[in-house]
Amino acid sequence: xxxxxxxxxxxxxxxxxxxxxxxxxxxxxxxxxxxxxxxxxxxxxxxxxxxxxxxxxxxxxxxxxxxxxxxxxxxxxxxxxxxxxxxxxxxxxxxxxxxxxxxxxxxxxxxxxx
Numbered sequence: 001x002x003x004x005x006x007x008x009x010x011x012x013x014x015x016x017x018x019x020x021x022x023x024x025x026x027x028x029x030x031x032x033x034x035x036x037x038x039x040x041x042x043x044x045x046x047x048x049x050x051x052x053x054x055x056x057x058x059x060x061x062x063x064x065x066x067x068x069x070x071x072x073x074x075x076x077x078x079x080x081x082x083x084x085x086x087x088x089x090x091x092x093x094x095x096x097x098x099x100x101x102x103x104x105x106x107x108x109x110x111x112x113x114x
Contacts, residue, residue, distance in 0.1 A: 024052070024112040030094075033106040036062050040097045043109055045069070049090050050111035056084040058106040061099035066091050081105065 030044045057079045065074035098105045
């Protein structure tokens, strides 16, 4: 690649401002992928109800339950393998297990607050 014979000029355009919409103040994750077994287990316990809750599932389908800390009224949702969703009910505790016994599914949870 030829070397330029002139000095590059500095950009004179102002830096773009961040859009105030969809900028999240706090983001918490389940610290990478977590393996799910056959029994329902806690995946992540959140300090509050997030504005956005995103769940990614790899390898095998999983059943996710989103509930409060007393585990009242768990709403179970089946998420297919290799997909993600952010149209979930939001609460403080995310629990999960494999859909098929004997297989391992991996999950990652991302919670965001505005």
